[in-house]
Amino acid sequence: MPDAFPSASSSSSSSSSSFPPHQEIVAGCRVFVSSYFQLGFLPKSIFLESVSRNLNTVSPFLLSCILSISARFTPCLVRRYGGSTLATENFLHMARAMAPSHMYRPTLDRTQAFFLLAISEWGDGERDRSSMDMGVAVRMASILKLHREETYALPPGAPAEQVIRAESARRTFWMIHSQENLQAGYSSPMPFPPEDITARLPCDEHAFAFGVHPAARSALPGTPPFRKEEEQQREKQRRREDEGTAMDIGDEQQQEEEEEEEEEAQQEQQNNNNNYQCLFASLIQAHNLWGHVARRACRSDLKSGGACPWEPESEYQVLTQQLQAFEASLPPRHRWSLWNLRGWREEQMHLAYLSMSMVLRVSAIVERRIYLDEILFSVNNPHGTVSPRTKTAPDGFWATMSAELFSNVLELYEQIEAFSAVRAVSRDGGGSGSSSGSEGFPAILVFCVYICGSLAAYLTRYPQLCPRVAGRAEEMSLRCLQVLGDLHKAWPTSTRWNQGLQQYAGPLAAVAAAAAAAAAAGGAGAGAGTAAGSGGSDSASSSGDGPLTPGDSSSASSILARASVSAYMDLSDGIHLSDVVDDAVIDPRLTAVSSSAQNNKAAHQQQQQQQQQQQQQQQQQQQGMAGGAGPFWKAHEGGPSHADAEAAFSNELFEAEMNTLLAGEPDFGWLDFERGGA
Incomplete structure (x- = not known):
């Protein structure tokens, strides 16, 4: 040594x-x-x-x-x-x-x-x-000067070692840029403004490994090389329009032929762009978009001024269109599918592919989650003013946003299930391993599980938000709780996400486990077995057939979550989710939507608290009858205290929640939540 x-x-x-x-x-x-x-x-x-x-x-x-x-x-x-x-x-x-x-x-x-x-x-x-x-x-x-393209200039015929060294330096810059976006928040400015970045994005892994100059490189939107390419495209378009204006009517056929040739050329150019847009470049751009979403979500003045979200020039519309345009421009192999995941796993780049796919889904979710107050108010009051802070939205605007929100949650859940299946395969195959015997993974994936589980629990409490997805909300929240309980051990910083999700889905998990135990003790094993069987089938179908279907403890734990949900729904007559999962636990902002709403609900909340106390006693009795069987997510004895709930929820993504929960510690979590901003 x-x-x-x-x-x-x-x-x-x-x-x-x-x-x-x-x-x-x-x-x-x-x-x-x-x-x-x-x-x-x-x-x-x-x-x-x-x-x-x-x-x-x-x-x-x-x-x-x-x-x-x-x-x-x-x-x-x-x-x-x-x-x-x-x-x-x-x-x-x-x-x-x-x-x-x-x-x-x-x-x-x-x-x-x-x-x-x-x-x-x-x-x-x-x-x-x-x-x-x-x-x-x-x-x-x-x-x-790693952010400048001239730094990477090499003489013609440079040896492969120099090409690899230059690409390593280029990738170092883009990884720093990408990580800064992942940890973005209101008070964390961009370290490299886009207008100062002339470096183009990395090449693909094969060119990097062999030390080969790529034929072309893509550029990050907003940077000078990207704007230069846009200007060149606009100039070509202007020349075509000028030439078309000067043509005689008798040349219409020739014009049509030239237009067809131009369309073919544009399609060929798009194919070329897809060819040199490597997965690393797509990952960087996805993280860059997340940085914009995260910084916007943390702004304290988000809803105090500016255009309403349904107006074309609003930040919401602009950023949403950017997300949609980026996904539409992705090469086919970079778009989400189980088939592509299998392919990238064969290339040993599946975690990078999942990171890109899941971050895109979280970006689309958080961009809409900002307006969860307005969405819920609109659903419950279809003919009322959405919020004192906003004007009246067009008919169906909030319903459409809600459907888009939970459609993205559902797709994120499918990605989480696929990720769990991949980890199960790695364990069975004797992979590299972790403390729990599986391969490593980036911490951003843990955050994605938290976002999915918290919104699934929210939908469990308010199924009217999206009836199409509500039927799977309980299953999703419990499964995410189980997955997060396993993943967060590798990254201590994610412990607060795990605590936060326990506040969301924990009460539901406790009741589900107690109901399942009571079913077994009461001789209802056949019903529970049926639920477990259907859960196993669901697990297989959600993860797809073939090598991604888990056959170990991961699959069993997924079945347990689904079986607990089924037993809960079958055996908990008289127990309502509104009694188990309190509004303030699901989303603390609901306690501070407006002062008038609070006054109108005061009497109802007092009555609800009494019902909750009675329900808690019933739950304790049920758990006692079940032989003290605790929930599978191993909650601490006695459950989380009110202080724990505030601490866990202080990593919420929105300034309104922070105002409600300032008693908690504000300086942790994936985003930067410093009180009052910078």
Whole structure:
């Protein structure tokens, strides 16, 4: 072991600050590039070969930052350090100790290291540290001019090694840009304004691996190269129009032929664009759109002025059209389908594909979720004013938005089920593994599960929002709760999302589990068996046939969730969801829609509270009859307190909810929720 790499046997410090044996370092790096970091700035084969042959070829600082991410997913490292948390802390401790000596000398590998350190710290819940280290990476990238296309200019006939090195630098910039968008919020400005970015997007993985110059590269919308391409297209269109005006009537046939040729040329150009629009480029653009959605959702002045969402020039319409246009322009292999997921899994890029697909769905969901107050009010008061803050919307506007919202939730749920099936296959196949025996995954996927589960629970409480999807809402909320309970263990920062979803779907899960246990104790096993059987069939159909259908505990847990829902619906006569899941738990904003609405509901809420107290007693009795069987999501004894509910819900996406829940801690979560903004 080189002196630069303190080993567990040679280091005088504890094992919490030492590198493991060489073969375990290689295992951690392999997990990093094969699962968590499927699309990244490291040329996979070259990097793994270098690490395997000679550790001195890789910076110890960069290596410690890599392992601080992958250690939690690497079985041998988890065993060596006594758990995924301790394994992560070991390499975080090493990286932090080395960081000061690398901070003031900007190089590409140091930029990469600080970027990875920021990701690891953010995932570990160290949000302030993460922000500072990401700032160092951003500043280094700026000093190195990684956002400028001229930085990557190479002489004709440059060797493949130089091409790969330049592409690695380009990808480093775009990963920093992408991660900043994923962590976007109201008070986190864009580190690189679009007008300053001239760098084009990355090439595909094959060109990167072979060191080949791509025939063409796509550009990020809003950047100078993208605007230049748009202007060129407009200029061509103007020339065609001018030529058409000068033509005589007798030349109409020739004009039609030329128009057909032009259409064919445009179609060919579109096909070429699809060919050089690699998955990495699509992923970056999807994250960029999410950054716009997230920053908009966190604005405190979102509904206080400006155009109404149904007006063509409104921010809602503009951003919604951008999302739709981007999805429509995606190459066929980048669009969501189980077939494409199978293909990308064969290419070992399925997690990147899922990240792009799920982030797009979450963007479409959050963009509409902003108006959940208005949607619900409109559904319950079809002839009334939507809100004191808004004008009257066109007929059917809010109903259409609600249908679009929950259609996206349903599609996101299908993606979550597919993701769970892929993880099950990885476990069965002896994949790279994590602390729970499965491959690594980015934390954004955990956030997507939270968003899906919370809105499914909301629909369970208010099925009138979307009757078409409401029939599956309970199943979806319980399943997301179960999936999130498994996923959040790998990323401590997602613990609050898990707590938040427990506040949403936890009461429903408790009643469902108690009802299922009561059914078994009361001799209703046949009915429960039927429910489990139908749940298994549903699970298979939702995940698609073929290799993605899970056949292990993941499938069983999905069946358990569905069986609990079925038993709950069959056996809970007299128990209403309005008694189990309180309005303020589903969405705290409902308690602050308007002062007049609160006054009108005061008497009803008092009566409802009394009914809830009686219902809680009935639930406790049911659980006692069931032999003390707790819910499958392992809630703490006695259930969450009111203070816990406020803390969990303070990661809601909207300023109105923050005003209601300022008693909670506002500085955690995927988005940046600093009170009052910057």
